[in-house]
Amino acid sequence: MFTSCEDGKKKAEEEKEKLERQEAERAAELQAEEERMEWEANSIAAKTMEDDSLSSFAGALQNAELAQAFTEEEGPYTIFAPTNEAFEKVDQATLDTLMKSENREELSELLKYHVVEDEITAEELSERIDEGNGEYTITTLSGASLTALKSGDDILLKDENGNTAKITKTDLEASNGVIHQIDGVVMRKKS
Numbered sequence: 001m002f003t004s005c006e007d008g009k010k011k012a013e014e015e016k017e018k019l020e021r022q023e024a025e026r027a028a029e030l031q032a033e034e035e036r037m038e039w040e041a042n043s044i045a046a047k048t049m050e051d052d053s054l055s056s057f058a059g060a061l062q063n064a065e066l067a068q069a070f071t072e073e074e075g076p077y078t079i080f081a082p083t084n085e086a087f088e089k090v091d092q093a094t095l096d097t098l099m100k101s102e103n104r105e106e107l108s109e110l111l112k113y114h115v116v117e118d119e120i121t122a123e124e125l126s127e128r129i130d131e132g133n134g135e136y137t138i139t140t141l142s143g144a145s146l147t148a149l150k151s152g153d154d155i156l157l158k159d160e161n162g163n164t165a166k167i168t169k170t171d172l173e174a175s176n177g178v179i180h181q182i183d184g185v186v187m188r189k190k191s
Contacts, residue, residue, distance in 0.1 A: 042175040044079050045070040051172075054181065056087040057111075063099055064108040070176070076119035077177035080146070080157060082185045086165065090185050112142035113159075113188050119177050122170035125155055144188045157182060160189035 045067045048058040061067040070077065087095065098107045116138055120128075128136040129148050136148040138157075147158040156164045165184030172179040 038175075043071045044075070044077055044174040044177050044179060047172055047174045047179055048079070048081055053083045053085075054081050054179075056084045057081045060087075060099070060107060060111055063101075064104055064111050066108060066111055073176060075117070075176035077141075078116040078118060078120045079177065079179045080114045080116075080165070080167070080182045080186070081179050082114065082165070083168065083181050083183060086182060086184050109142050110185075110187070113140050113144055113146070113186060114182075115141040117141055121178060122155065122167065122180065125180075126150070129155070142188065146186060157184075157186055159186035161187055163187065 045058070045061060048054045048061065049067075051058075058067070061070060070079075097103055098110065120138075125136065125148055129150055134149055138146045138148060140146055144160060149156050149158060151166075155167045157167070158164050163184065163186065165182040165186050167180045168183050169181035172181070
């Protein structure tokens with residue numbers, strides 16, 4: 001009878017330990033889920049969607065099916081995000097064509113031309129331009145290059161066609177990188 005009570009106590013302790021382990025695992029899973037949700041809420045994609053001046057860029061990210069990638073992927077990325085006013089400078093027929101579902105890949109490549117797989121603050125970009133004797137070549141996620149240069153206190157991005165866009169707002173922090181707003185849509189050279 002003595003062993004039976006001991007067995008009962010042992011089983012009760014094992015059951016209690018098992019429940020405590022399960023509870024700790026559930027708590028850890030909830031914590032991880034909360035952290036993931038907070039991280040995604042502060043992602044590059046979320047930050048562009050929150051900013052009214054970037055609604056055209058955010059819509060283009062969604063249309064190109066890149067919003068989820070820039071929500072979930074760790075990066076770090078630097079996004080040179082054209083403002084709504086920048087998109088207004090692009091020919092409406094060109095925009096309409098890019099936004100069609102059959103042109104999703106072309107739109108995706110255009111947007112990737114605005115993304116660098118590295119986190120570069122405005123200060124770092126300025127330093128790299130100075131170190132490069134007035135220019136800094138950036139390889140974008142599309143594989144093509146942008147050239148950063150200065151004009152007075154402004155930092156400009158020159159695309160492959162020689163057109164420039166000025167960085168108008170800098171260092172918008174996100175969980176997976178940084179966003180700089182630009183006043184133009186940069187375009188790759190057509191092949």
